[in-house]
Amino acid sequence: MSDVLPTGTSAASTPVPFINLQAQHAAIRDEVLEAVERVFESQAFVLGDEVSEFECDIAEYCDSREAIGCASGSDALLLSLMGLEIGPGDEVITSPFTFFATAGAICRTGATPVFVDIRPDTYNINTALIEAAVTSKTRAIMPVHLFGQCADMDPIWRIATRHGIAVIEDACQAIGATYNGRRAGVLGRTGCFSFFPTKNLGGAGDGGLITTDDSELAGRLRRLRVHGDLGGYSHQEMGFNSRLDALQAAVLKVKLAHLEDWTEARRDNAELYNELFADYDLLDAVTLPVEMSDRRHVFNQFTIRVHDGRRDELLQKMRHAELGCAIYYPTPLHLQQCFKGLGYSAGQMPESEKAGAEVLSLPIFAELTDSQQEQIVRGIAASLGRSVVPRRSIVSFELPESKAA
Numbered sequence: 001m002s003d004v005l006p007t008g009t010s011a012a013s014t015p016v017p018f019i020n021l022q023a024q025h026a027a028i029r030d031e032v033l034e035a036v037e038r039v040f041e042s043q044a045f046v047l048g049d050e051v052s053e054f055e056c057d058i059a060e061y062c063d064s065r066e067a068i069g070c071a072s073g074s075d076a077l078l079l080s081l082m083g084l085e086i087g088p089g090d091e092v093i094t095s096p097f098t099f100f101a102t103a104g105a106i107c108r109t110g111a112t113p114v115f116v117d118i119r120p121d122t123y124n125i126n127t128a129l130i131e132a133a134v135t136s137k138t139r140a141i142m143p144v145h146l147f148g149q150c151a152d153m154d155p156i157w158r159i160a161t162r163h164g165i166a167v168i169e170d171a172c173q174a175i176g177a178t179y180n181g182r183r184a185g186v187l188g189r190t191g192c193f194s195f196f197p198t199k200n201l202g203g204a205g206d207g208g209l210i211t212t213d214d215s216e217l218a219g220r221l222r223r224l225r226v227h228g229d230l231g232g233y234s235h236q237e238m239g240f241n242s243r244l245d246a247l248q249a250a251v252l253k254v255k256l257a258h259l260e261d262w263t264e265a266r267r268d269n270a271e272l273y274n275e276l277f278a279d280y281d282l283l284d285a286v287t288l289p290v291e292m293s294d295r296r297h298v299f300n301q302f303t304i305r306v307h308d309g310r311r312d313e314l315l316q317k318m319r320h321a322e323l324g325c326a327i328y329y330p331t332p333l334h335l336q337q338c339f340k341g342l343g344y345s346a347g348q349m350p351e352s353e354k355a356g357a358e359v360l361s362l363p364i365f366a367e368l369t370d371s372q373q374e375q376i377v378r379g380i381a382a383s384l385g386r387s388v389v390p391r392r393s394i395v396s397f398e399l400p401e402s403k404a405a
């Protein structure tokens, strides 16, 4: 991948990357390297002040009382479940249309994931189907704020309250997203975040964090991430090693200060895609993402649905034209080989299966240029055998002519 991005009007043959982390780094290079150097000078590499400061910043950003850094988003989920003493014999309700870690974390505690199908519009758990999945063994609901838009939390809280069960947010794709004005991370008992480099707030490696308003639970999570150590090598319960590195915290602290700008840039890019798909007359060929009126979508992914069974063909043609796009996620979790023992079969989660066959994510990173977005949409039009001349161009071409007349 070239680190110099093509700008301005570009030929249809110029590659567009799916994601370009070099472009982001170029803009904050000095700040990041200064933070890295500070950590090297201190030689304090694990937890410590860098991590505590970053935890404070994130707590403030999400408006949560507590924030607990850990080694990854996967561990944030696992620690949350352990902190709530969920384990063998327990059931946790979640979505099958998500990254593997959501259900993987549930299984790692010895508990059983119970899948509830998604809504076709937001790709998030269909709350109308949750109640029927609750049993006497259900201990938690783990909604995923997929692609950067919060799940519909009001009905989830109502069900959770009625049955006395916990809500754990998988907010790994949704830092900065809001639901009725409240940020992801304070919409459940705990909120779980990932700082994997491709997330909206990405570190220089793996990292994760848990937010919560429950100070007692926070204390427990802080122990669980250091093998349950109470201090002085005294262990009342068993945890594991899931600490956040000081280097990661220092880099993330720098990046957090830019997150709102990057999020707004992603949202602007989404808006431009909406206009471009209309301009290229493609609204019957694809379904665009919807942003619910009570939510702020942060577009970790801009995911379209390709109609008429043409997704794979489109993906292949886009790849051939070096126009970046990707499928999140082709196979829903209930159909994964390793979950065969859970007893699900094809056809049981029809919306998740349909989404797996139809979705395509387009580049949406903050530094993406307008012309790159136009290349992507024009590439889609060409791949689907549609006109590659936008309506807008026809209009702007005709306007000066009629003015001159």
Ligand SMILES: *Cc1c(COP(=O)(O)O)cnc(C)c1O
Binding pocket: 072, 073, 074, 075, 098, 099, 101, 102, 144, 170, 172, 173, 193, 194, 195, 196, 206, 207, 208
């Ligand atoms: C990224 C992600 C995770 C896991 O995060 P890691 O930091 O990679 O462990 C979990 N759930 C979802 C929905 C994610 O997107």
